[in-house]
Every structure is written in C-alpha cells, then in structure tokens.
Amino acid sequence: MNWLQSWVRPKLRQLVGGQKDIPDHLWHKCKGCEEMIFHRDLEKNLSVCQHCGYHMRIGVKKRLELLFDDAKYTTVELKSPIADPLKFRDRRKYTERLKEARNNTGEKDAIVVAHGAMGGNKVVVAAFNFDFMAGSMGIAVGDGLLTAARLAVVQETPLIAIPASGGARMQEGILSLMQMARTTIAVEEVRDAGLPYIVLMLDPTAGGVTASFAMLGDVAIAEPGAVICFAGARVIEQTIREKLPEGFQCAEYLYEHGMVDMVVHRSALSETLNRVIDLLCNHKPAGELVPLDEDSSPADKSDKKSQAAAPNEPASKADKDGQDKQGKQDKQDEQANQDNQDKPTG
C-alpha cells in the first residue's frame, strides 16, 4: 500500500464527510458491450447485461435455483470413481489439478445431479459446473449423467441435461472419450423408458460433450450467445487458415442451422422449460374443459357459458372425448415410437 492510499485517501475521506470507499466488486464490466453494470442491477437481471443482453456465466447453484420451483432442489450424492486412472501428468500432475478444483469449488467433480419440481412437475437435472476444470467430462461426469438418467427412470420423470463444458477431460485420456458412449447410453435408458430428455446448452458446450448426449435431446434449448461447437474456433482457424464468420458457433448460429429448437433469454428459461415439460408429460387438459369462445373475457365467461352451454354441450363433450382419445393415442404413439427407437434410425 502506498502513501496515496494509506494517508491521502483517509484524509480526503475525512474532508468529504467520512464516506466509505466503494469496493470494486460492486461494479461489473460487461464483456459484450464493456458498459459498467451495478451489482444490484446485474443480480436483478440474472447476470444478463441490461444494455446489450449479454448473458454472463453463472454458477451451477444459481442456475439450479433459477430453474427449480421456489429455488428448492435436492442434490444427489455421487460416488467417487477411480481417481487419475492414467497417472496423468503434463506440466502438473492431474491429481494436483483435481485437488485444486475441489478446493476452489467445494465440489467433487464437474457435475451436479439434483431433483425437484419445475412448474409442479418432478424432474431430474444433471448440470455441469464450468468452474470445475472447465466442466470437462471424465469418468465422474459420465457416472453423474448415468446416475441422473437412472434416477429419472426410477422416478418416472424427465431428465434435463445442462452442459457447460469445454469437452473431454484430456487428463483421463481414452477413458474420457469413452464417456461419449456412456452418456449416450444414459440418454438411451431415458428414451427406452419413454421419458422426455431435454437439453439446455450453456456457454460453452464443446467437443465430446456436444458430440454425445448434448446433441441427442428430444428438445434442445440454448442460452443466447452460448458457444456451441464440436471443433473449437482456434482449431478450425489453424486448419483452414481463414478468419471465421462473425457469430460462428453461437447459439443463434446453431438455431439458424437447425441444430437447436430455441434460443431462450435467461429470464424466460424457467417458464419455457416448465411449459415444455408440462406439454410432454401432461397430455390431458389441466382442469375442466371449457368450450372455446374467443371473444369472451374471463370476467363474463361464467355468464356466457350458462347461456351457450346447452347448444354447445354435445360438441364440447365430443371434443373432450376426442381429446381424451387423443391423449391415449399420444401414449400409444409414444409407445410405438419407443419400439421403433429400439431399431436405430438414421
């Protein structure tokens, strides 16, 4: 500390009325537009820049709180697989890197498995922790996805995978590559049980993670601006020796190229997920069926209904039966689909 801070600043502070120093972490610089954002605004906006809409990365805990009803969920204790199977060492030992990541994050590995409710429907979530060795996928992560899939099958709930990962964990060598097969098996187990599998891709989703379970979702959702790719931009640039087009490999690019169903703003994620889950799980109408009447407002609905009920009743009953049948039909179709999926489809 130099004399400017230790002596001049307190003196100045005394002069202007003892105002406290503003700590640095109260302001954040947006990586998208470089505007300064006050921490309360950032929190209010779920770490999305209010100026340019840039979605900053958020921790896995915050993510889960954001998505589960009332921010309540139960995490599943994951078994520890064999540590450092290759006795891998680059400039540092893998065991050291692991220890450091564990100390920094308080987590065992790069995946968190949790269950709870979303929009009232029970779900199981497998969410990556990017802060843990860049969310890289090794045996523990593969095990995590398998645990999540099996829990979803036992609980008969949808599985939601939330990748945020740089790809395979090189320090586990070929065994990390094999997680591409193992996580695909996890997806297949959920599919065989006829349960929905939804993927929410975050920044970044790359390499072997993208090229396995992440691209196999029944419904694929991505956060705006998330980089989603197989080969990283640097590798491609080095190979083809060309500059890459702007926006290449971001979520919107994938949407335009037909690789994801939707790109959803963080503030709308919870509602969207709830709706998707609800549509896939609850085929019948939530309450009593009300005849369609476009120009009726909720206030005068009861009046109109009593007037229009008599002539409409047969039709509405037929509708309802039709819907019920439709519901059953859907179930059967689903079953048929599953059967079909036993056979590979191209």
Place this chain on the structure above:
Amino acid sequence: MHNYLDFEKPIAELEGKIQELRHLSGEGGVNIADEVGRMQSKAEKLLVSTYAKLTPWQKTQVARHANRPHTVDYIDALIEDFTPLAGDRAFAEDLAIIGGMGRFCGHSVMVIGHEKGADTEARIKHNFGMPRPEGYRKAQRLMSLANKFGLPVITFIDTPGAYPGIDAEARGQAEAIARSIDVCLSLKVPLISLVIGEGGSGGAIAIAVANSVLMLQHSIYSVISPEGCASILWRDGAQAKDAAGALRLTARDLLDLGVIDKVIEEPLGGAHRDAQATIRSAGQAIEEELKKYSELDGGVLRASRREKFLKMGTKGLS
C-alpha cells in the same frame, strides 16, 4: 521404395547398404552373399530391437505411416462381392468414410471405414480420412440398413479426427457424431471395430462403439492427438512426444484399461512392411470375433455392448 521414419534411420542405412551390395554383386559377379547375409541378419536384429521398444510417440508415427494398409486394402483382400454404397441421402457423398455390403468368409456383412488415401490425389479425394457430418450420416444409414437385414457390421478405424471446418460445423458435426454413437449402441447385429491406424477422438469412436474393438499392435486410439494435447496442456505443440506418453494411447495400454478387447500383432517392422500378412491376421481375428456372436440374440448383442461400455473406467493403470 520404402519410406523410413526418423527413428528407423540406422535400419535405413543398413538396408541401403544391402541394396547397394546386391546391386554390385549383380553387376560384377563378385560373391558377397556372406557379407549380405551377415548384414541382413544385423538389420533384422536392429528392426526387432527397435520395434520391441517403440515409444508411444514412435507408435504414433508408425500408425500414421503412409504405406500402412488402409481400409480399401482390407476391403480388397477380405471382402468378396464388395458393393459400395454412397451418400447420406441429405446432402452429399463423403469419401472420408467408405462403406458397402459384401461377403466376409462367405457371409453377407456391412463394411464401413475411414479412408485416408494412398497418394496425394487420393488423400485429397478422401480428405485425409477426416469425415464431415455427411460421412457420419452415411455410416448411420449403412448401419441401420445392416440392422434391418441382419448383416453384421465391420468398421475400420483410421482417422486423424472429424474434419474441423466451417462447413462441417454448420451442418452439425457434433450431432452427426452423437447420432452415430447412438446408432452403434442400438444395433441388434454384431458390430466389430478394428483400429488399423489412427483412432482420432470423436471422429473415431463415432463408428467404434462395438461389441469387440480390436487394435493392430502399433495403431493408436486417443481422445486427442498428441500434438493437440501438447498445445493445450503444455502450451507447446512441440511437446507431442511427452503428450503421447501421458495419453496412454497404445494398444497395450488400452487393453489394460479394458477399452479394447484384443491386440492383433503386426509383422516385424510394422504393418507397412507386410500389408498382406497384416490383413490376413486381421481377417482371422475378425472371423473369430464374429463367430462368438453368431448365435446371440439381437437384444443380447445390444445389451452386452452397452454393458461393456458402462464398465469402462472402473480400472486404471498401475
């Protein structure tokens, strides 16, 4: 003309001298058979000792050797009535993965493999064995076709990796690989994979999630190339030798890890010194594996394939 690798320099020198001497004896009628014989046995001893202790990096070089037999050579020698099939029915025909139907030991089979190409022209045509999404989608189509008609599937693995390019990414390289793994795992017919050269990452496993994964003795199979690993973890691509060692990408290590099921021995000095002998042993090994599965029910084949991959990662190397 033989292409020598850098570590084969002493062998190259000896074999060069032998050639020279032979040339001389042919011209002048000088009897130097003894000398040639002595040098030949010396060269062979050198070859034995060199190849007995190849480092992982040297194996990487052998695995990439230009004269190593490629998928087309295996198909030529092992498959009768080979009928190539082409295209993904969506975008294009990708020659980095070739495939088709044919007869192996009399039985109808589906054969799919990465093809690197033997000369410059062929290498460009086959994109150095680096498939684009359409290659993987063709593979999916062929595997599904095999499944429909009950043909066993044989895949030959030999790729530096899936092609990292703008077009490949735009058309969903990741999805194509993911779906291909998915199809491998769903098959109700036997799937046998043989790593004949380079098993490069996701681009390799996409068609190698098999009931039996075999590897030639000096082939490699890895999550990332040694060069790629070195540039990321050592921040220096020149450390590829160290990376090759750390990655444990040799057939022996992979067998110990339970990732592959069998190692097929190569002729002395590597597959490129005797392609036909290599292909013969490969053929025998594939035949043995297929026999194991011939009586098994489709559901069992699929379940045991899944089971095998689920177990991976439970044991490490000491």
